[in-house]
Amino acid sequence: MEPALETRGLTIRFGGHVAVNDVSCGFAPGTLTAIVGPNGAGKTTYFNLISGQLRASAGQVLVGGQDITTLPASARTRQGLGRAFQLTNLFPQLSALENVRLAVQSRAEAGWSLFRVWNDRRDLIEKAEAVLERVRLADKRNVAPAALSHGDQRKLEVALLIAMEPKVFMFDEPTAGMSVDEVPTVLELINDIKQRGDATVLLVEHKMDVVRSLADRIVVLHNGVLVADGDPAAVIASPIVQEAYLGIEATR
Numbered sequence: 611m612e613p614a615l616e617t618r619g620l621t622i623r624f625g626g627h628v629a630v631n632d633v634s635c636g637f638a639p640g641t642l643t644a645i646v647g648p649n650g651a652g653k654t655t656y657f658n659l660i661s662g663q664l665r666a667s668a669g670q671v672l673v674g675g676q677d678i679t680t681l682p683a684s685a686r687t688r689q690g691l692g693r694a695f696q697l698t699n700l701f702p703q704l705s706a707l708e709n710v711r712l713a714v715q716s717r718a719e720a721g722w723s724l725f726r727v728w729n730d731r732r733d734l735i736e737k738a739e740a741v742l743e744r745v746r747l748a749d750k751r752n753v754a755p756a757a758l759s760h761g762d763q764r765k766l767e768v769a770l771l772i773a774m775e776p777k778v779f780m781f782d783e784p785t786a787g788m789s790v791d792e793v794p795t796v797l798e799l800i801n802d803i804k805q806r807g808d809a810t811v812l813l814v815e816h817k818m819d820v821v822r823s824l825a826d827r828i829v830v831l832h833n834g835v836l837v838a839d840g841d842p843a844a845v846i847a848s849p850i851v852q853e854a855y856l857g858i859e860a861t862r
């Protein structure tokens with residue numbers, strides 16, 4: 611099956627430092643891949659290269675077989691790459707519902723569907739309400755983002771991503787800074803995205819228990835290089851992960 615997303619020889623140099631070094635990797639539809647590695651391994655930089663926040667020094671990014679390497683971030687979004695929004699990108703004065711409605715609307719407009727039935731405002735709102743229901747924020751529909759709890763803000767970020775209907779969902783440490791009781795809901799939402807349809811999910815995550823519970827596959831970056839890739843149990847047991855995460859000296 612053709613990968614939904616693929617990087618070929620993806621590389622970026624900052625001065626003399628190679629932060630992502632010749633990373634070739636394909637991500638199949640309907641799978642969730644966790645990208646792990648120690649601090650400074652290049653995980654966020656790899657995400658930035660895929661989503662277009664950074665331009666590669668060498669290599670390619672392909673979505674559905676199409677080369678998007680030279681496209682700006684906004685055009686990549688239209689190609690189906692969805693990265694979780696930071697709340698700073700939202701309209702703080704608007705309600706949660708209105709923010710999701712705008713995301714639904716931008717998706718509708720991107721789909722060449724000028725006359726599609728839910729271009730009508732009522733339909734856009736119904737669709738936005740359904741998304742809020744799905745992320746369990748329906749009761750907060752009239753609340754502004756800044757007034758939401760931290761956990762609810764992360765749910766709203768997921769709602770915006772769902773509203774954009776991307777082919778590829780990218781989450782960079784989605785549970786960072788959350789209280790222990792807020793974590794399961796966000797993990798359930800990500801799992802729900804994975805279960806429905808053929809979405810491709812990429813997840814940068816430090817917490818190994820989260821990775822173990824969600825991932826079909828783990829890719830390990832170390833000093834910008836892809837050093838392990840495969841089944842979660844096997845990768846977690848590998849010396850490189852044991853050493854990087856558990857401080858156990860690798861036995862060779």
Ligand SMILES: Nc1ncnc2c1ncn2[C@@H]1O[C@H](COP(=O)(O)OP(=O)(O)OP(=O)(O)O)[C@@H](O)[C@H]1O
Binds near residue numbers: 629653
């Ligand atoms: N814009 C930049 N200019 C210079 N160096 C950078 C830049 N962005 C990242 N780096 C460097 O690239 C390396 C990889 O950083 P990156 O943030 O991608 O790592 P990471 O694996 O996401 O780490 P963490 O788990 O701590 O978030 C680091 O050495 C970092 O200092």
